[in-house]
Amino acid sequence: MSQIPDSPSRREFIKHSAVAAATFMIVPRFVLGGKGYTAPSDQLVVASVGVGGKGESDVAAFAKTGKARIGYLCDVDDRRAAKSVAAFPQAKYYKDWRQMLDKEAKNIDAVSVSTPDHNHAIITLAAMQLGKHVYVQKPLTHDIYEARMLTEAAKRYKVVTQMGNQGASNDGVRQLQEWYDAKIIGDVHTVYCWTDRPVWPQGIPWPTTKAALPPELDWDLWLGTAPYREYVDKLVPFNWRGWWEYGTGALGDMGCHLLEAPFRVLNLQYASTVQASVGSVYVDEFKRGYFPESCPPSSHVTLTFPKTNKTKQDVTLHWMDGGIQPERPEELGPNELFGDGGNGILFVGKKGKMMASTYSADPRLLPVSRTQEVHVKQTIARVPGQAGGHYAQWVEACLAGYGNKAVSSPFEMAGPLTEALLMANLAIRGYDIQRPKATGSGMDYPGRGIELVWDNKQMKVTNFDDVNRFVKRDYREGWKLGI
Structure with a gap:
């Protein structure tokens, strides 16, 4: 699959959309594809860890927004991952999330975590330390200490966070x-x-x-x-x-x-x-x-x-x-x-x-x-779409950049x-x-x-x-x- 280049213009657009919109390096979407077209530079590249079961529906919900591209899929169980892999054939597939982040970090904007509880924190913090926005299924963590660390990390690394308790929207x-x-x-x-x-x-x-x-x-x-x-x-x-x-x-x-x-x-x-x-x-x-x-x-x-x-x-x-x-x-x-x-x-x-x-x-x-x-x-x-809009809300907040758009369940509350x-x-x-x-x-x-x-x-x-x-x-x- 072709990789989205980690160009300065693209990164600046993802973090500061208002500034990026003014630069001539971003081609307006209406020029590229007409009404309703979302240019690649307007899309959030999402890597999902745990893509079976609830993770499968999470991945589909991100893609449904039209503003997220599922670039990477990761799961320890090929059986559970099969439907997501078939639904997103252009996404690169990994079994080990550590290898995925190590090799693909420069191409990823955000990470979704839908694993069992005991591995939520370690994956999420690793993504945050790379400057990636994160969406984590509930509960946020397995331990109290982990929850406190992620709450503090959200402020430290200035990334957009959302826990997957959709009723919050x-x-x-x-x-x-x-x-x-x-x-x-x-x-x-x-x-x-x-x-x-x-x-x-x-x-x-x-x-x-x-x-x-x-x-x-x-x-x-x-x-x-x-x-x-x-x-x-x-x-x-x-x-x-x-x-x-x-x-x-x-x-x-x-x-x-x-x-x-x-x-x-x-x-x-x-x-x-x-x-x-x-x-x-x-x-x-x-x-x-x-x-x-x-x-x-x-x-x-x-x-x-x-x-x-x-x-x-x-x-x-x-x-x-x-x-x-x-x-x-x-x-x-x-x-x-x-x-x-x-x-x-x-x-x-x-x-x-x-x-x-x-x-x-x-x-x-x-x-x-x-x-x-x-x-x-x-x-x-x-929130437009209520519980279903929980995903779109996070995607749009990530595109807007940290601190520019509110979400329903940021780690500040979810922690x-x-x-x-x-x-x-x-x-x-x-x-x-x-x-x-x-x-x-x-x-x-x-x-x-x-x-x-x-x-x-x-x-x-x-x-x-x-x-x-x-x-x-x-x-x-x-x-x-x-x-």
């Missing part, structure tokens, strides 16, 4: 924000977010049955930063979500979609305390299962956030997964849907309540009849949001930490029944040190977060 969250700003429900003090996830295995022992490694899969590259293990069947492409070494459970999968609205509406930042209770499974008639490598089948986590410029007091946020739901509001009719049935968001204010479904869709005041009765002025600009989810996971993992009992008989669970106190500046829990090892995990030898 929906009209629904903006409607919730306008209702709240108009003081329709009064000061919010409590929020509930819940999901019916997981829909993959959790709360189970690590498989012991050996499986043949598919020849199309580079297992060592898939493991990346995680400790080495022998390949097991059905972990790829989806069930990795339920294992702590790779995924972040239901919180990582749905939390970015459900907590985004409270963060935006109430301007939440970093939580100060967190506590959890978790469900367990029965191994047999008399014994409950303890499988610390696997996320639990259900959990209820309570986070406390300090008051902000949008609240008059601290905010208590409840997270529930595995089908657990909060008590139905008394304002909701017995046959009216709570959230969307399986997932939802509920804001409790001093004067009223409002709720929404997944991705902040279908926002409603309670009782539901108020939704049509209450009218407030639209004060917040909508603290991700940290909150991962703090909730600290409490969940701490719940099942075992120690031998002082009597020498059996095991104790010292993390149960306590509230973890978080020192945000030091990035550590101050009253239960056992969980701090999960704040920043150790990468496998040969892998390093290039700070």
Whole structure:
């Protein structure tokens, strides 16, 4: 395939479109192709890492904007990559993202990352350090430390960033924000977010049955930063979500979609305390299962956030997964849907309540009849295409250059949001930490029944040190977060 030259004029156009438009070296698109034609110099060259499943739809969404050219595809599994490779035959294909960045950096403008959670940060930071704009699927990172590093890196390297929680571009969250700003429900003090996830295995022992490694899969590259293990069947492409070494459970999968609205509406930042209770499974008639490598089948986590410029007091946020739901509001009719049935968001204010479904869709005041009765002025600009426009918004911001066009989920917001989810996971993992009992008989669970106190500046829990090892995990030898 032909390479786009890394000429000064092109680079200047990508970073400073207003300046580049004035130079004679860029041929106007109408001269080249008539109305609707997008000249190569107007296109963002995107390299995508992880191009199967969600990555496949991400790549297609970037291309659909008409302003992005898919120049490079990268995946550790040729089977998963096959559809994207067929859809973009002109894109050069790599298995190792490190080789791709090393060889093609001068030809790439932006990088999309849609890998399992445990490899998000290392790929993203490497791209940012090369000056590439980045789009990263949710959750932003696997660890709290990684999220903080990417948040700081976005400012340091001055690149356009976006997390792939597409609901952040929906009209629904903006409607919730306008209702709240108009003081329709009064000061919010409590929020509930819940999901019916997981829909993959959790709360189970690590498989012991050996499986043949598919020849199309580079297992060592898939493991990346995680400790080495022998390949097991059905972990790829989806069930990795339920294992702590790779995924972040239901919180990582749905939390970015459900907590985004409270963060935006109430301007939440970093939580100060967190506590959890978790469900367990029965191994047999008399014994409950303890499988610390696997996320639990259900959990209820309570986070406390300090008051902000949008609240008059601290905010208590409840997270529930595995089908657990909060008590139905008394304002909701017995046959009216709570959230969307399986997932939802509920804001409790001093004067009223409002709720929404997944991705902040279908926002409603309670009782539901108020939704049509209450009218407030639209004060917040909508994103064209809503969730579908999340991709185009990022592409256009990259073309405009850092700081010139807003996006819905920049790392400035996505970083603290991700940290909150991962703090909730600290409490969940701490719940099942075992120690031998002082009597020498059996095991104790010292993390149960306590509230973890978080020192945000030091990035550590101050009253239960056992969980701090999960704040920043150790990468496998040969892998390093290039700070």
